[in-house]
Amino acid sequence: MEKQEQQIYNLLCSTSEGMDMAAIQGIIEMPLEDIVNSINVLSTKGYVEFLQSSKGIVYKAIADVEANLLGKLDGDERIIYQFIKQADNKGIWTKDLKFKSNLHQTVITKVLKSLESKKIIKAVKSVKNSVKKVYMLYDLTPSRDITGGIWFTESELDVEFINTMLNACFKFIQSKSIPKNKDGIFSPNYSGYPTAEQVLKIIREAKITSTEIELDDMQSLLDCLVYDGRIERLIGEEIMYRALPDLDSQNYYTSIPCCGCPVYNVCHENGPVNPVNCEYLKTWLQF
Structure with a gap:
């Protein structure tokens, strides 16, 4: 120099x-x-x-x-390399390379094969379009927009993994939604239903998977459970989640507060305990 x-x-x-x-x-x-x-x-x-x-x-x-790397590339390879580098971990597909470089498609195809063979770049399939490949630098980790995040394995939806995580989340939420005493009922001010952050913490501590789960991933799981009718959102100062009863196995009679009430025998209109002023019944009816 x-x-x-x-x-x-x-x-x-x-x-x-x-x-x-x-x-x-x-x-x-x-x-x-x-x-x-x-x-x-x-x-x-x-x-x-x-x-x-x-x-x-x-x-x-x-x-x-x-x-030193660029010094070993010819002019066309250097042009394509620069555009691929600028695309970062989102990658760039051949149509965009052709538009930006003004090179003939035959030249672009030849250059891409050369750069791939030298392990300078790599082709990655996008989960949004299985027939569309994007190119990025060899050492980069593709963005979630490309890979689909932790729910995809080799561009395929990992149904088994998703179901495992859904069931684990549901079991924890369910454990916080039902009194340990089968005849017990929660007080009207019960606030033990978990938030998304709390569910995430438990799942991480349980080490169900070695895959790193983020809050956005957990939110996707909880949304799925809500759509499936297995849990519901409770919106207050913060959003909590409560498990819904199993329609096939739930005994609705015993879930009514009155059925587990120790003073039900003196509960009547104008009595010392009555349905009008019962906080448990009011809360239950609001559900």
């Missing part, structure tokens, strides 16, 4: 945002023609890339490792 090239490269390495020509001229005392020529040489060698910004064209330094 020539002295002028090294000077410009070192300057560009000092910022991760890149610099426009005016900024470079304001720092380096060098004729504009020499700056332009040096940047073009650095670009050809793979040490500088051109990016479009709100200020126009900016010049950004490329790390030595990547520069």
